[in-house]
Amino acid sequence: MFHLLDIKKHDDGISFDQTVDVKAQLLARDPDIIDVDSVHVVGNISFDSGLYLLNYDLTYRLVLPSSRSMEPVAFDNQLFISEVFIEEQDVASKKELVEDDLVLILEGDSVNLEDSVVDNILLNIPLRVLTEAELENEDLPSGESWSVLTEDQYQALQEEKKVENNPFSALNGLFED
Template sequence: MFHITEIKKNQSPITFDKKLDIKELLLNRDDSIIDVKDVRAKGQISYEDNLFLLNYDLDYLIVLPSSRSMEPVELTEHILVSEVFSEDKEVSSDEAISEELVLPIESDTISLEDSVVDNILLNIPLKVLTKKEEETDELPSGESWSVLTEEQYQSQKLQKKKDTNPFNALEGLFDDN
């Protein structure tokens, strides 16, 4: 947590290297996360031209369920984060806020923990696979169901359309045999 007055007082950027325990915060916001460990934010925060600049490297290990089998998958992630904050009401009502280029400061502090949680949640991949699942194209299936890729689905749909075409019976009728 950085106090705005402390940031403004320093002429040079405030550097930090923090290990964070934010597992509970993450699990409260996204219950699909199994675990998160070794969260480390290393960077600096500074004040220039009525804007607070927060830049840091974020490293962490996150455990998510596989998209196919729901087995736990460990992912080591590295993210470069750059955020701009403003306490100025004029800038706050500007289109920069509406486009999320500048974040408003709602209290007298900037929370590193909130920034880290938000950035981890924004960077959760949609496709998470175990090493075995990455090596094969085999998709899960059951007794009367199976998972298809988009290409397989489109191909199956096209074949079904051909099979139900009423003019299929006329095919080959006028061949030159």
């Protein structure tokens, strides 16, 4: 957590290089997350023309359930985060930035790095998580009278149905002599 007065005192901003423990916050906000560790941030926060600029590299290891089998899948991720904050009393003077959602409005007298880290990890959770075996094997789950299809397989199936349902398909080959 960085207090706004401390940020304003440093012309070059405040640099940081730390490991943060955000596991409890992440698990509380997304119950699908199995585990998170090695959350490391390196960056700088500074003040310029009424704006607080937060820039940092975020690296972490996240464990999520597989999209197909629900088996735990661990993967490492690295992100560069750049956020701009503004104090509530300065909103009127920077109204165009607020309306275009280019700045975040600060509530209180500090910028919370952990909240930023948690939000950015949650925003970057992939929709498709597969184990190594699932990545190598193209077979999708299926059962009695159902199966999962890729989009390409679905499109091919739709094309086949169009040909089969064509009322003129019975006339095919009639005039080949």
